[in-house]
Amino acid sequence: MVHAGKQLMTGLGVILLSAVLAVGCYAMDYPEEIEIDSLVNLYEAVVFDHAMHVDATENCSECHHHTTGTGVANEYCAKCHNGNEEMDLVACVDCHSADPLSPENLHNPTPDFVYHNDQPNLKAAYHLNCIGCHKEVDGPTGCEDCHAKTEAGDKFYHSGEFAPKESAHSSGH
Amino acid sequence: MKKLATYGVKPHDAGMKSDGQQWSLMEKLLLGLTLDQYIGQVLRNKLNWFLAIIFAIGIPVILYRFVFSLGAVTHSSYDYPWGLFLGFGLFCMVPLSASGFMLGTTVEIFGRHDFEPIERLALLNGLLGYFFAVVYLLVDLGQPWRLSYPMVYSFGPAAVLFLVGWHVATYLSVQVAEVSTAFFEWIGFQRGYDFIRKGTVGLTVSGIILSTLHQGALGALFLYAPGKVHPLWYSSAFQWIHFFTSSIPAGLCMVICVSTVVIYTMKWRCDQRFIDNLDRITISLAKGAAMGLSTYLIIKLIAVAHDNEWAYLMTGWGAWWLFEIVGFVFAPLVILSYAIRNKLVGLCRIGAFITVAGILLNRLNTALITFNWKLYQEIPHKWEIIISITIFAIYITTYRFILNRLPILYQYKSKADE
Amino acid sequence: MSKITRRRFLAGSAAGGAALMLTPAQKALAAGSFEGFPEGMGVLVDLTRCVGCRTCEAACNEEQHLPEPSKPFDDFSVFDEIHHGQKRRTTDKAYTIVNRYDVKDTEEPLYRKIQCNHCNEPACLTSCFVNAYKKTPEGAVIYNSKVCVGCRNCMIACPFHIPAYSYHSVLNPVIKKCIFCYDTRLKEGKPPACVESCPQQVMTFGKRKDLMKIAHERIKKNPDTYVNHVYGEKEVGGTGWFYLSNAPFEEAGFDTDLPKKPIIDNVKDFLAIVPMVLTIWPALFTGFHLLATKGKSHGHGDDHSHDEQEGH
Numbered sequence: 018m019v020h021a022g023k024q025l026m027t028g029l030g031v032i033l034l035s036a037v038l039a040v041g042c043y044a045m046d047y048p049e050e051i052e053i054d055s056l057v058n059l060y061e062a063v064v065f066d067h068a069m070h071v072d073a074t075e076n077c078s079e080c081h082h083h084t085t086g087t088g089v090a091n092e093y094c095a096k097c098h099n100g101n102e103e104m105d106l107v108a109c110v111d112c113h114s115a116d117p118l119s120p121e122n123l124h125n126p127t128p129d130f131v132y133h134n135d136q137p138n139l140k141a142a143y144h145l146n147c148i149g150c151h152k153e154v155d156g157p158t159g160c161e162d163c164h165a166k167t168e169a170g171d172k173f174y175h176s177g178e179f180a181p182k183e184s185a186h187s188s189g190h
Numbered sequence: 191m192k193k194l195a196t197y198g199v200k201p202h203d204a205g206m207k208s209d210g211q212q213w214s215l216m217e218k219l220l221l222g223l224t225l226d227q228y229i230g231q232v233l234r235n236k237l238n239w240f241l242a243i244i245f246a247i248g249i250p251v252i253l254y255r256f257v258f259s260l261g262a263v264t265h266s267s268y269d270y271p272w273g274l275f276l277g278f279g280l281f282c283m284v285p286l287s288a289s290g291f292m293l294g295t296t297v298e299i300f301g302r303h304d305f306e307p308i309e310r311l312a313l314l315n316g317l318l319g320y321f322f323a324v325v326y327l328l329v330d331l332g333q334p335w336r337l338s339y340p341m342v343y344s345f346g347p348a349a350v351l352f353l354v355g356w357h358v359a360t361y362l363s364v365q366v367a368e369v370s371t372a373f374f375e376w377i378g379f380q381r382g383y384d385f386i387r388k389g390t391v392g393l394t395v396s397g398i399i400l401s402t403l404h405q406g407a408l409g410a411l412f413l414y415a416p417g418k419v420h421p422l423w424y425s426s427a428f429q430w431i432h433f434f435t436s437s438i439p440a441g442l443c444m445v446i447c448v449s450t451v452v453i454y455t456m457k458w459r460c461d462q463r464f465i466d467n468l469d470r471i472t473i474s475l476a477k478g479a480a481m482g483l484s485t486y487l488i489i490k491l492i493a494v495a496h497d498n499e500w501a502y503l504m505t506g507w508g509a510w511w512l513f514e515i516v517g518f519v520f521a522p523l524v525i526l527s528y529a530i531r532n533k534l535v536g537l538c539r540i541g542a543f544i545t546v547a548g549i550l551l552n553r554l555n556t557a558l559i560t561f562n563w564k565l566y567q568e569i570p571h572k573w574e575i576i577i578s579i580t581i582f583a584i585y586i587t588t589y590r591f592i593l594n595r596l597p598i599l600y601q602y603k604s605k606a607d608e
Numbered sequence: 609m610s611k612i613t614r615r616r617f618l619a620g621s622a623a624g625g626a627a628l629m630l631t632p633a634q635k636a637l638a639a640g641s642f643e644g645f646p647e648g649m650g651v652l653v654d655l656t657r658c659v660g661c662r663t664c665e666a667a668c669n670e671e672q673h674l675p676e677p678s679k680p681f682d683d684f685s686v687f688d689e690i691h692h693g694q695k696r697r698t699t700d701k702a703y704t705i706v707n708r709y710d711v712k713d714t715e716e717p718l719y720r721k722i723q724c725n726h727c728n729e730p731a732c733l734t735s736c737f738v739n740a741y742k743k744t745p746e747g748a749v750i751y752n753s754k755v756c757v758g759c760r761n762c763m764i765a766c767p768f769h770i771p772a773y774s775y776h777s778v779l780n781p782v783i784k785k786c787i788f789c790y791d792t793r794l795k796e797g798k799p800p801a802c803v804e805s806c807p808q809q810v811m812t813f814g815k816r817k818d819l820m821k822i823a824h825e826r827i828k829k830n831p832d833t834y835v836n837h838v839y840g841e842k843e844v845g846g847t848g849w850f851y852l853s854n855a856p857f858e859e860a861g862f863d864t865d866l867p868k869k870p871i872i873d874n875v876k877d878f879l880a881i882v883p884m885v886l887t888i889w890p891a892l893f894t895g896f897h898l899l900a901t902k903g904k905s906h907g908h909g910d911d912h913s914h915d916e917q918e919g920h
Contacts, residue, residue, distance in 0.1 A: 093829065118798065118799050118803075118804055118813065129821075134822065135812075135822045135825065135826065137809045138809055140807055140809070141657070141806070141807065141808050141809030144659075144807045144808045145657060145808055145809070148659060148808075152716075158659075160661055160682065160807075161682075173666050173667075173670060173681075174663075174666050174680055174681040174682045175666070175669075175676060175677055175680045175681055176680035176681065176682045176683070177680075179680075180680045181676050181677060181678055181679065181680065256778075257778070258778065259775060259776050259777060259778040259781065260758075260775050260781065261775030261776035261777075261781075262776070264775065266773075266775035266776065268697060268698075268699060268763060268769070268771075268772045268773065269692075269694075269697070269769060271760035271761075271763035271764055271773065272760065272764060295893070298897070299893050299896055299897040299900065300896060300897070300900040301897070301900040301901035302900075331757055331758045331759060332756070332757070332758020332759075332760070332773065332775075332777075332781035332782070333756065333757055333758045333780070333781065333782075334757075334758075336738075336755070336756075336757040336758070337757060339738045339755055339757055340737045340738050340757070343738070343755065344738040344739055344740070344752075344755040345738070345739055346736045346737040346738050346739035346740075347739075348734055348872070348879075349734060349735050349736055349737040349739075349761070350735070350875055350878065350879070351735065351736075351737040351759060351761050352737035353882065354737075355737055391894065391897055394893075395889070395890050395893045395894055395897075396890075398889055398893055399885055399886060399889045399890065402885050402889065403881075403882060403885055403886075406878065406881075407878070410875055410878040410879075411761070411764070412764075413874040413875045413878065414731055414734075414735045414761070414764055414765035414871055414874070414875065415764050415765060415767075416767075416866075416867060416871065416874055417767055417863055417865055417866055418764070426874045426877070427877060429878075430878045430881075564863075565692070565693075565694055566692040566693050566694060568692070
C-alpha cells in the first residue's frame with residue numbers, strides 16, 4: 018500500500034494537503050490547518066483545524082495509528098507495530114488512497130500477502146474517523162455541520178432552491 | 191322464453207324448418223323467433239337488466255384502464271404485483287375450467303358414452319373459462335400487445351410461465367377445435383364437423399397432457415416465492431400436485447353448478463335427453479368430485495406433515511387454513527359422499543357449490559390473501575374489483591349467448607318437429 | 609384478440625411440440641450449481657459504516673436520470689415514512705433506498721441500503737418467460753425492457769422485493785430496477801454511482817470472490833463488532849452484493865428465512881415432470897382408450913350421429 022500512496026500523487030486527487038513529511042507530533046511541526054476540497058463540486062472546501070484537534074486529543078495515535086511515534090491506540094495493531102518509531106509516511110493520504118476507484122487501482126488489487134488489503138479510501142478514512150469520534154465527544158456529525166453545500170450540491174440533493182415543489186407545498190401545511 | 195313457450199313457440203334446434211326449408215343465419219341467431227318476439231324476451235329477462243347495469247359501469251372503467259394505465263385502476267403495488275385480475279381471473283378460472291379435459295377423457299378416452307349428454311357443456315365451460323382467463327390476463331398485462339412475444343419473439347423456456355403461456359395457448363386452440371363441432375353442426379358445415387370428429391382422440395389426449403402440465407404449472411408459479419406464500423399454502427414438493435388434483439373436483443363441480451343453473455333457468459333450451467339424464471350424471475360427476483376431493487385432502491395433509499408445519503396450525507393463519515380445509519374441502523366431501531350414497535341430487539349440487547367456493551378461496555388464499563403474509567394484506571382497488579366483475583359478466587353473457595344457440599344442451603336435429 | 613388467438617393457434621401447432629420438448633433440455637443447462645461468473649464484480653456493503661446520509665440515493669437518481677424525488681435527498685424525515693406498516697422500498701423512481709432501523713441494545717440506529725443484490729442465479733431471470741433478464745459476466749443483472757410484456761412474474765419471484773413496475777405509464781410500462789450502472793459504468797470496469805458517492809465507503813467494489821475474503825477477514829479482525837454472518841454469501845445461491853452487520857440481520861429488516869439454494873431449485877422438481885408427462889401421457893391414454901373401447905364401436909367414428917340416442 019505504500020506504493021499506492023505514491024501513485025496517488027500523480028492521480029486525479031485534488032486534495033491539497035500541506036506538505037506533510039515525517040514529523041513527530043511532539044515536535045509540533047505539523048500543519049495548523051488543512052484544506053480539504055475533494056468534494057468541491059458539491060460542497061465548499063472544509064478547513065480542517067488540525068491544531069485544535071491536536072490540542073483536543075490526548076495522543077496523535079488516536080488518528081494516526083502507529084505512524085507518529087506516540088504509541089499504538091489499538092492493541093490489535095501492536096501485534097506488529099510497536100508504535101515507538103516515527104514513520105516516513107504520516108499523512109492520511111499516504112496510505113488511504115484518494116482515488117481508490119481509478120482503473121489502475123481497481124484492476125491491480127492489493128496482493129493477498131499484503132496484510133493491509135482493506136484500507137478505507139481517503140474520503141472514507143476521514144469520515145469514519147471524524148464521525149466516529151464526533152459521536153463520542155458530541156462534535157458535529159451532520160453533513161452540513163462541516164460542509165457548506167454549493168449550488169451544484171443543492172441540485173444534486175434536490176434541496177434548497179432545487180427542492181421538489183410538492184415537498185415545499187406539503188411542508189407548508 | 192318461458193312465456194313464449196306457453197304460446198307454443200319452439201326455439202330453433204334443427205338444420206331445417208319443419209316445412210323442409212333451411213334456416214337463415216339471422217333466424218338462427220334470433221333462435222327462430224321473430225325479431226319482436228326476440229326483443230320482447232330479452233327485455234323481460236331481469237338478468238339482462240342486471241348485466242346491463244354492470245356493463246354500464248364496468249365497460250367505461252375497462253376503457254379507462256387502457257387509456258390511463260394500469261396504475262389508474264389498481265393500487266400499483268410493488269409488493270402485490272398480481273392482483274385480482276390474475277388472482278381471480280387466471281388462478282380461479284383455469285381450475286374451474288378443467289371440466290373440458292375431464293369429461294373429454296371420460297367420454298372419448300374411456301368410452302363412457304353415458305356422460306355424453308353433458309360432454310359438450312363441459313367442453314364449452316372449459317373453452318370459455320380459458321378464453322376469459324386470457325381476457326383477464328390481457329387486462330392485467332402492462333403491454334398486452336406484446337402477448338405473443340413469448341410465442342414468437344423472445345423465448346424464456348426455463349420459466350414456468352413460459353410453459354403456462356404455451357400450454358394455455360395451445361390448449362385454447364384444442365378446445366376451440368373440440369367445441370367447433372357444435373358450431374359446425376349449427377351453421378351446417380358437415381365437412382368441418384367430420385374433419386374434427388376424426389381427430390377427437392388426438393385432441394383429447396393432447397388436452398390431457400396440456401391440462402396436467404399447466405394446471406400444475408399454475409401452482410408451480412408460486413414455487414418462485416417460497417418466503418412470500420404462507421408455508422401452509424406452499425409446498426415445494428407438492429404445490430403442483432395440489433393445484434392439479436384440486437382442479438379435478440373444481441372442473442367437475444363447476445359442471446354440476448352450471449348444469450344446475452341451466453336446468454333451473456334455461457330448461458326450454460335443454461332437450462329431453464339432457465333433462466332425463468342430468469340427475470344420474472350429476473351423481474356420477476359428484477362421485478368423481480368426491481374422489482378428487484379426498485385425494486386432494488390427503489395430499490394437503492401430507493404436505494403439512496412433509497414440511498412439518500403443524501405448529502403453524504396454532505396461529506391465526508392456521509385457523510384460516512383449517513377454515514378452508516374443513517369448511518370447503520372436508521365438509522363438501524362429507525356432503526357429497528352422503529348425497530351420492532342416498533342419491534340426493536339436490537345435496538350433490540349444494541356440495542358442488544361449496545367445492546367451487548373452496549377452490550376460489552384456495553386460489554385467492556395462495557395468490558393474494560396469504561401472499562406476503564410477513565408484510566401486509568392489501569384489499570384490491572375498487573376499480574379493480576369492478577373490472578373483474580364486469581369481465582365475469584361478459585363471460586356469463588357469452589356463455590348464455592352460446593348456450594342459447596349452439597347444440598350444447600340439446601341435440602341438433604336435421605329437421606324440426608312438426 | 610382474434611388475431612392473437614389465430615397466431616397462437618398457428619404457432620402452437622407448428623412450433624408448440626418442438627418448443628415444449630426443448631423446455632427440459634434448456635432447463636438442464638440452466639440447472640447444475642452455477643455459482644456466478646468467476647470474474648464477476650460485486651459489492652461488499654458494511655452496514656456498520658452507514659450513517660444514513662442518502663448520498664447514494666441522490667447519486668443513483670442523477671446517474672440513472674430518474675424522476676425528481678418527492679422529498680429532497682437531504683431530508684431525513686423519509687426514515688419515518690411507513691406504508692402499510694413497511695419501511696420504504698425500491699420503486700420505479702428510486703432504484704436504491706436507505707432505511708433506518710432501531711436495533712435492540714444499542715442507541716445508534718442501523719442504516720441499511722437496499723438495491724438489487726445481483727444474485728448469482730437470479731429468480732427474476734429464471735421466472736421471466738420472455739428471457740428479458742441477463743446476468744452479465746461482469747456480475748450485473750440487467751434486463752431488456754423492449755421485450756417486457758408486463759406479467760410482473762419477476763416481482764413475484766424476487767426474494768428481496770426489488771423489481772418495481774412503472775404502472776402509471778400508458779404505452780410503455782416496464783420493469784424498473786438497479787442494473788449495477790451497467791450501461792454507463794460497470795461495462796467499463798467502473799463502480800456504480802452509489803459506491804463512488806459514499807462518504808463512508810459503506811460499499812467496497814471489487815471482484816466478488818476477493819470481496820468475500822475481505823468480508824470474512826473483517827469479521828475475523830473485529831469479532832466483537834460484527835455478527836458472524838455474511839448475508840448474501842449463501843442466501844438464494846449467493847448474491848453479487850452482500851452485507852456485514854453489527855446487529856442480527858433480521859433486526860435490520862433482512863429476511864433470514866431465505867433458502868440457501870437458488871430459488872429456481874424449488875421449481876426443478878416440477879420442471880422435471882414436464883418431459884415425463886409429454887412422453888408418457890400420449891401412449892398411456894391412447895392405450896386406455898383402446899382398452900376401454902375394445903369391442904364397442906371404435907370411439908366415435910364417422911358413423912356417430914347425435915340424432916341417435918345412445919342408451920346405456
